[in-house]
Amino acid sequence: MKKNSLKLIFTGPIKRLDAFISSRHEEFSREFSKKLIADGLALVNGEKYKPSYILKEGDQVEICLPERADTPFEFEKLVLFEDESLLAVAKPAGLCVHPTDSNWERTPQASLLREETLVSLLFSARPELAALPRLGLVHRLDRDTSGVMLVAKNETARMALSVQFRDRLAKKRYLAAVSGRPLKDTGIIDAPIGRASGFKKIKVWEYGRDAITEYTVKEKAKKHTLLDISPHTGRTNQIRIHLSYIGHPVIGDKLYGGESAARMLLHSAKITFSHPDTGKSKTISAPVPPEFKKAWAKVKKEE
Structure with missing residues (x-):
């Protein structure tokens, strides 16, 4: 199984290694963070430590995220648009955005190791997005609904897009x-x-x-x-x-x-919004899938 590496630099108040990992992303539970550490998938300055290790200012934490080898989805073929601040993808029908409540735990274990989701695809294809809340996802679609989904690539874009969805401007x-x-x-x-x-x-x-x-x-x-x-x-x-x-x-x-x-x-089919960088109106469309037309x-x- 391949791995994608995510590197984080620790700054701020004293914190345990497992607490730091789980605090950096809402998808990481404390138990999942401990499992990553125990399995040698979360290293500090290239070395393996216990979950209770107290981080020091400037410590580099490297997290290795498994990439499913059996995914039926080719992420790059799902990309509709991408620039420095924004990623738009065409979510296929049948693909959950996040791990479902029916999974044994609502964390990347289910997403990465048990059930393919948009979260797991983003982890694999754009691991740097793991530094953002919800990997930059600013809205959702039902599992069985296909179509456009927007992903912010930085915190400024995430906040700008989130406000548009909250205020019904998108x-x-x-x-x-x-x-x-x-x-x-x-x-x-x-x-x-x-x-x-x-x-x-x-x-x-x-x-x-x-x-x-x-x-x-x-x-x-x-x-x-x-x-x-x-x-x-x-x-x-x-x-x-x-x-x-x-x-x-x-x-x-x-x-x-x-x-x-x-x-x-x-x-x-489409989303119209103000681009977070330019403020100009932008519309992104997702073609109607062949299986929709056939059905x-x-x-x-x-x-």
């Missing part, structure tokens, strides 16, 4: 294939979303957080419709919940009542 457009045919060619779904007491699944709930989704019909089939989606808010599973709520669940969405399909037919064609053929 505009996202999705493509969704749904069951049925909406009565109107355009519409706005304004329904709060939350997790009611006693329910595991997030759903439309009167005491939930505000959530607004706008849609426009892009293509009509006999019993199905292809929609252009513009979420005005960014709640978890918002598009899927809202479309199911109005009786038109996303095809392939098992959680919210969608018809069976090879994949969930939801794709993040949509199959749905229409079998009507």
Whole structure:
């Protein structure tokens, strides 16, 4: 198994080696840091020490991150755009962004050694991003949703992009294939979303957080419709919940009542935002994946 090396220089108040490693990235738990040290994957000035070793000013900590040899994804083929401050990738459907809660621990062990995720791909392809919170990721996509994801490459860009997503200044457009045919060619779904007491699944709930989704019909089939989606808010599973709520669940969405399909037919087609360096508006688009087109064609053929 190959390894990628991440080098960090220790500065600041006295700190244990394991505490320093886990403090540098939220994905590193203390237990995972101890395991890295015990396995000789975290060295101080080229030497192996115990997790309790007290770091000194100027100590160089080198962390070796395993690279999965069996990954089905070629990271460079996923890159849509890259410059000094920003990386944009096309996340495939079926790829989690972070290790899932169902894994035995929500840390890179699961990501790097058990389940391939966007986090593990970034660790392998751009190990320097491990110095940033969440490896510079400023938003998320569901496992089964494909499309554009933005990654900041430095702290200034991360803060600037995070503010845009927080303040709803970054505009996202999705493509969704749904069951049925909406009565109107355009519409706005304004329904709060939350997790009611006693329910595991997030759903439309009167005491939930505000959530607004706008849609426009892009293509009509006999019993199905292809929609252009513009979420005005960014709640978890918002598009899927809202479309199911109005009786038109996303095809392939098992959680919210969608018809069976090879994949969930939801794709993040483009994001428009202000570039953190220039302040100019920039739009990054992700082509519709071949398997999305194939699944949509199959749905229409079998009507």
